[in-house]
Structure formats: structure tokens, C-alpha cells
Amino acid sequence: MRQDMIKLKEELELRGLKFTRQRKVIAQKIFSMRKHFTAEELYSMLRKKHHVSRATIYRTLDVLASMGFVEVHDFGQGRRYYESISGKTSHCHFICTGCMKIIEFPSDEIKDIINRMARKHNFTVNRYSINVYGLCEECAKKMKKQPGDA
Amino acid sequence: MRQDMIKLKEELELRGLKFTRQRKVIAQKIFSMRKHFTAEELYSMLRKKHHVSRATIYRTLDVLASMGFVEVHDFGQGRRYYESISGKTSHCHFICTGCMKIIEFPSDEIKDIINRMARKHNFTVNRYSINVYGLCEECAKKMKKQPGDA
């Protein structure tokens, strides 16, 4: 945790960027979260206590993403989800369309396949996002009793 | 092509929905396209000649997606991409962040892995989306000469 903050400070300095109060607060929060979150969620968590503006949230998430501290995912809700990748290996997501719960699963096998395909197409891979949509165990049970969802 | 239209008519009737002029025009266009497209692109292709409104485009795409005639992808540009899946097997996408070109590649191996993981987690798979972001061959070359893009 502290380690992440040190790395962040170094990365910022390396690029001539500043280690401001807002960036500290935002990074602190992100590094302490385990779930996926949206910019708006982060904003509502920080605005009152820590006086961080919406624009700063968005701008800081961009910075953190470009430096590789967070990963960005598009689960097709018209909004972006972020996650801290500190100490995580890349993984795939099961997204339950019933309750929006996100289950992660490892992806080393898939990663190898992607890299093989990329080489074949001379494509330079930057990042990838594997999203599987469906129903988690609980929601699948509910659907049986009272259907009517997408 | 004709075959798709017949299937669409049947599916609509099955659900008590109507086979309107607008839906015919939109479906015709979609079934004849091979590339991925956005709602706005489709709108500008059809509005003048065929007098289809923007709202109808969006609503019809929803209907076609819910019936499985088109697949929806969110590549994270704040807009959705659609593709007709007539006669296609599911596949993955390489998305070039330089020129937004989309390269498809087959995914049978990946599909098997996903199904295996889903079984393990008791997750009911509905659809999945594998998106690899990076640079296509041409854009990678350009970047070497004149960098400055994300």
C-alpha cells in the first residue's frame, strides 16, 4: 500500500508531474479498493470529505491508467469501470447482467492465445479486456422463479 | 440475405412485433454490411434516402440485438459498435487505437477455456466479448516515425 504510493510519486516525478493532495487522496482510495469502480462512484466517495472535484477524478484516472496503475474496462453500460492492478495478474471478467457482480478468473492460457494471434496479424498488443456476460449462480436461480430480465 | 429477412419477419411475428418499413430498411442495410458500425453511422446512411429517424435506428438496433441478429460491442469510445452476426461464428477483436480499424480473429480455443471456467464458477454464459487494444501494423510504423498518440 505504502509501496504503491512511493511508486506513484516516483512515476509522477519521472514525468515532471506533481504529487498533489488530490492525487494522493485519489490514489490512496484506489489502492485500498478491491472491487471495480466507476469514476462517479469514486467521486461520490471523495467529494465531501476530501474536496476533490469531478474533473480531477476523471483527469487523475487518466493519468493513473496511462502509468499502468489502474486498468480500464468497458462492460457496455455506457460508463467505464476501473480497477487497481496493484499486485494483480491480468485476468478476465464474468459480468452478471442480473446484479452487475463481477467475478474474475485468471487468463494465462487466453493471454498466450492472444499473443499468438497478435503475432500472426502483426498487431502490437497494448491491453486486452475479456468480458463474459451472463448470470451468476444466484441470479440464474432467481430467473427460474421470476423471469423478465435481459 | 433474403433468408435473414424471412427469419427476421418470423421472429418479429413470434413476439407480436411488426415488420415495418423502417425495420425492413434497417435490417436490409445491416445484413448487407460486413464491417462494424455505430448507430450514428447507420443513421447517416439511411436518413436521407430512406427517411428513418435517429430514435428508430436506436430502438431497432435494440430489437435486433435482443433477437440475436446483431452483436453489440463497447470498445470504450463512448459509443457502441454493432455487427450483423449472420453466418458468423463468435470471434475476438483487435482494435487499433490509432485508426480504429477492427481485425477479427476466431476464438474456438478461447471459447472452450471460457466455458470451462464458467462451469467451475456456476456462471451461465450469455455472450462474451474479447477485445485486444493496440496498434495495427501500419499505425505501429507511423508511431515510430512520429509518436504522440495514446
Added chain:
DNA sequence: ATTTGTGCAAAACGTTTGCAAGGCG
């Protein structure tokens, strides 16, 4: 005749931006 679909314009949504003021190095 009934029910679903359409067009329009306005609203909603998440995100980005311009600019003046503030703060870090």
C-alpha cells in the same frame, strides 16, 4: 380496432474542455 411503432425535440448520461485561480517543485 387495437396495439405497436415512429418522429421529433428535449432530456439524460458519462465524460471532456476552456479558463481563471491555486499550488507544487
Added chain:
DNA sequence: CGCCTTGCAAACGTTTTGCACAAAT
């Protein structure tokens, strides 16, 4: 001190919506 960053509010682009009218079965 200079440059980077912030906050605000307005702008943005895409998508959704309410409602009155139109059209399909």
C-alpha cells in the same frame, strides 16, 4: 518563479425518453 493542476460550469457526443401521430395486423 514557472509550470502543472485544480475547480467550476459549460460543452460534448451518444443514447434514451415522452408524447402525439401513423401504421401494421
